Amino acid sequence: MNKEKKNFYDDNGYVILEKIFSDSEAETFNSFIRRHANDAFAAIINPDRYESLLEQDKRPKSDLTLKEIKETSSMARAIMTDKKMSDILNFFHEKKSVALSSQFIFKEAYSDYSSQAWKPHQDNFYPKSKNAAYVTLNWFLKDADKENGTIYCYPGSHKLGLLPAENNISFREKVGSNPGSECQIPKEFLEKKTDIIIPGNSIVILNGNCIHGSYPNNSDRSRPWYSSCYISEGEDFLVGNSSKRKEIKLS
């Protein structure tokens, strides 16, 4: 975290921060969460909540499964609320924040969801915070590039505020369809489209109003990604049917 990164974030609406957690923490979390994936490697919503992970884990509920659910949800919550995460938010977002929800996207090579590519959207379309108060911290556990489905964005678009958009299903949508509540991209931004090439074990901080989407994974490399969502303390937000946002205090 330095002035250069902060200026980049202010200008572009995103910035990459490498190795906030250790490589072994990234490895451990990836192997923990994979235990709960279904056959299609569908995304898991709120893996930091025991009840939520319990509901989405379709294995028989043996003592071992329950132990693993407890282990993974505790680790997911610890990451989301880690002091390092609140330090990042204090520095870049400049407001005291609370966590709202999380999501794990596997983008597993050769899985039903590998071809899934998000349409250009603003994350803030869903919670609809005012005052650009919504921000996400996205932990990419492995390298992400155009071939394995990285994200692209329109730098500077976070300054446009919340744009009109379609209301599409964005969680466990039909296999083969592309999720994302596509927004209208102002003409002058179209040529600014930038692929974000991310070294493994990096966190991408993304302003909730920055327009972004993702590519399909056409490679033999998975692109696991843990996304934690935050809002400035005291700001209003929509709870949402699948995200079930609620204020969670940070360390």
Ligand SMILES: [Fe+2]
């Ligand atoms: Fe998004």
